[in-house]
Amino acid sequence: MSELLKSYAKVAGEDAVVKLQQLAAPMKGAKFVHVNSTRVGGGVAEILMKMVPLMNELGIDTSWEVITGEDKFYQCTKGMHNGLQGDAVNISEDLLKAYEETNAKNAETLRPILEDADYVIIHDPQPAPLLSLCPKRKGKWVWRCHIDASKPHPPVWNYLSQYVKDYDASFFSLADYAQQLPHTQYLIPPSIDPLSEKNMDLDQSEIESVYAEFSLDAERPIMLQVSRYDRFKDPIGVIKAYKFVKESVPEIQLVLAGGGATDDPEGEEVLREVKEAAGDDKDIHILLLPPDAHKTINALQRVSDIILQKSLKEGFGLTVTEAMWKGKPIIGGNTGGIRLQIVNHHTGFLVDTPEGAALRIIELLQNPEKMREMGINAKEYVRENFLNTRHLREILSLFTILDDQSKT
Numbered sequence: 001m002s003e004l005l006k007s008y009a010k011v012a013g014e015d016a017v018v019k020l021q022q023l024a025a026p027m028k029g030a031k032f033v034h035v036n037s038t039r040v041g042g043g044v045a046e047i048l049m050k051m052v053p054l055m056n057e058l059g060i061d062t063s064w065e066v067i068t069g070e071d072k073f074y075q076c077t078k079g080m081h082n083g084l085q086g087d088a089v090n091i092s093e094d095l096l097k098a099y100e101e102t103n104a105k106n107a108e109t110l111r112p113i114l115e116d117a118d119y120v121i122i123h124d125p126q127p128a129p130l131l132s133l134c135p136k137r138k139g140k141w142v143w144r145c146h147i148d149a150s151k152p153h154p155p156v157w158n159y160l161s162q163y164v165k166d167y168d169a170s171f172f173s174l175a176d177y178a179q180q181l182p183h184t185q186y187l188i189p190p191s192i193d194p195l196s197e198k199n200m201d202l203d204q205s206e207i208e209s210v211y212a213e214f215s216l217d218a219e220r221p222i223m224l225q226v227s228r229y230d231r232f233k234d235p236i237g238v239i240k241a242y243k244f245v246k247e248s249v250p251e252i253q254l255v256l257a258g259g260g261a262t263d264d265p266e267g268e269e270v271l272r273e274v275k276e277a278a279g280d281d282k283d284i285h286i287l288l289l290p291p292d293a294h295k296t297i298n299a300l301q302r303v304s305d306i307i308l309q310k311s312l313k314e315g316f317g318l319t320v321t322e323a324m325w326k327g328k329p330i331i332g333g334n335t336g337g338i339r340l341q342i343v344n345h346h347t348g349f350l351v352d353t354p355e356g357a358a359l360r361i362i363e364l365l366q367n368p369e370k371m372r373e374m375g376i377n378a379k380e381y382v383r384e385n386f387l388n389t390r391h392l393r394e395i396l397s398l399f400t401i402l403d404d405q406s407k408t
Contacts, residue, residue, distance in 0.1 A: 004057050011194045012389040020389060023396040024058035026403075030118040031139075032062040035110070037077065037126035039066050040291035041228065041259060043190060043318040044123050044146055050193035051388055065113060067106040067127045072098035078266060080125040083156030084149045085232060085313040091156065100129065107133035119399050128163040140402045143170040146190065147315045148336040150176040168402055173316045173337050186398050189340060190316045191391035192325060192382070197294035199325050202302065210299045214285055220251040221365055224304035226297055226322075229258045229270040232313045234333065237354045239277045239284065241310065244358030246283075249365055257287040257300055301326045305371070306361050310351065314338050321386045324348070324378035329364055329371050331357050341386065347378040 001009065001017065009017045032055060036044050048064050055062040076095035083089040106127070107114075111134055114120055118139040122130055124146055131141050143164050149157070149172070157179065164170060164181060171186040172178050178185045192199055211218045223242060227233040235256055242254040256274065271288065278284040289296060301307060307323040308331045316337030323330050324341065330348035332338040342348040349360040364371045 002057055004054070007195055008054070008389055012383070012387050016387075016389040016393070019393055020058060020396070023393060023400060024055075024060055026400070027119075027396070028059035030060055031116060032060050032119040032121075033065060033114060033117040034062070034121050034123065035065045035067065035114070035127045035130060036123035037067050037069075039064075043316065046196075046198070046318060047190055047193075047388070047391070048123075050196055051392060054193075054388065054392060063113070065110055067103070067110070067130075069102035069106075070098070073102040073126075077126045080156055080160060081147060082232075083153040084125070084145075084147045084160075086151045086153060088153050089156065091159075096159070103127065103129040104133060106130070121395070122167075125160055128160060131166055132163060140168045140399060140406075142398065142402075143167045145170065145172050145177060145315075148174075148177060148313050149179060150174075150336070152179070169398065171398065174340060176336075177315075186394075188391065188394045188398070189337065189386065190318060190321075191386050191388040192318060192321045193388045194325065198298050199322060200298070202295065202298055206295065207299045207302045210296065210303055213296075214255070214287060214300075216253060216255070216285065216303070218303075220253055221249065221305040222253045222255060222303060223306040223308060223361060224255045224257065224300055225308045225310065226257045226301065226319045227309065227311075229267045229274060231266075231270055232311055233258075234310045234312050235270070235274045236277050237310050237312075237357075238308055239274070240354035241308070241357040241361065242284065244355055245361050245365075248362050252365075253283045253285065255285045255287065255300060255304065257289055257297060259289045259291055259293070297322075298326075301328065304328065306331060306364060308357065308361075309333065309338060310354075310357055311335055311338060317341065321382055324386075325382045327375035327379045329374035329378065331360050341381070343377075343381065347374060347381050 005017050034048050038045050052062050052064045072095055076091055076099040079089045079091045107130055114134045115136045120139055120141045121144050123144045169184050171188045173189050175187055225238045245252050278286055301323050307328045309317050309320045311333040314336040320330055320332055320338055320341050330342055332342045332350055334350040334352050342350050344350045351357040
């Protein structure tokens with residue numbers, strides 16, 4: 001067992017790593033390709049950043065390709081993202097044309113790699129048409145949807161499904177997200193990497209450095225939400241909850257720590273709205289962090305007393321997993337993948353409104369023992385269910401099934 005695999009064994013257990021080695025053994029030397037639309041920003045990029053090296057460590061020849069496009073392409077795919085989450089968006093023919101042309105252009109570059117691959121995972125709507133643009137493919141292709149597609153806007157799903165239907169399989173984070181498709185669908189929740197800078201243990205000096213860096217008072221409680229500035233993450237609702245809490249706990253501080261993703265064109269507009277809602281309140285700290293600020297986020301999560309992810313829609317919510325891994329009680333929106341992680345009253349609280357969030361925050365601040373107990377439960381729940389060793393085991397199992405089916 002290599003040093004990297006030994007490191008995972010220390011956190012996830014040796015049995016988890018041995019199972020990975022067993023599943024990977026028949027795939028040694030096989031070519032495995034992941035394709036998405038951004039290398040920085042967002043949960044997909046964070047997962048791939050660590051999963052790809054782990055797969056290579058197991059002897060699978062794994063690469064990560066990223067498609068690129070112009071503004072119209074990203075406007076279209078943002079509309080698709082919102083439409084899959086239920087917004088009644090109207091995507092123009094002009095934007096759909098840009099989407100198709102961008103995929104065709106990327107296919108010219110990626111076709112030799114993809115057609116030669118033994119296994120391919122295409123992540124989310126952005127590169128979905130690539131399958132139809134690689135007619136000489138030899139491997140198994142799977143479409144992975146990270147989005148809450150439980151109630152998609154019909155015109156968006158009808159358009160996208162024409163590309164998705166021909167994949168060998170697809171997988172979603174929750175059963176509610178699965179759609180009518182002519183192939184087998186699997187359920188595989190996402191995960192965090194416990195060895196990454198965002199989740200590894202930090203020295204106390206590194207943790208405490210964020211107090212001075214962001215003008216936070218170490219003697220007063222802190223509530224935190226980490227997410228990109230997106231309306232579905234409900235940062236305005238978080239500010240409302242904070243204002244309710246402040247009426248009972250005037251010393252409370254709020255940190256909104258976010259950044260952008262290269263495939264999200266709406267971020268700047270939402271950030272302006274957040275700043276307007278915050279006004280001149282000096283206890284609201286709105287941070288725009290670079291994509292590589294992993295240790296900073298790690299430290300902020302560790303110094304915070306309460307962590308929120310008050311999303312209105314959420315495919316999964318890796319920031320919830322990350323915070324739980326730090327032993328923190330989580331206040332989360334009662335939606336999507338957050339419900340898979342927060343066991344209500346055990347690892348945190350599920351809420352529907354800013355007022356509900358505020359009541360739960362006040363309850364925990366007034367009961368430190370309950371806060372500590374929930375934090376312990378939360379970390380253990382992540383260890384058992386949401387580390388990347390489990391995630392990769394299920395992905396390799398999926399492709400093992402597809403290989404076995406092709407032999408019969």
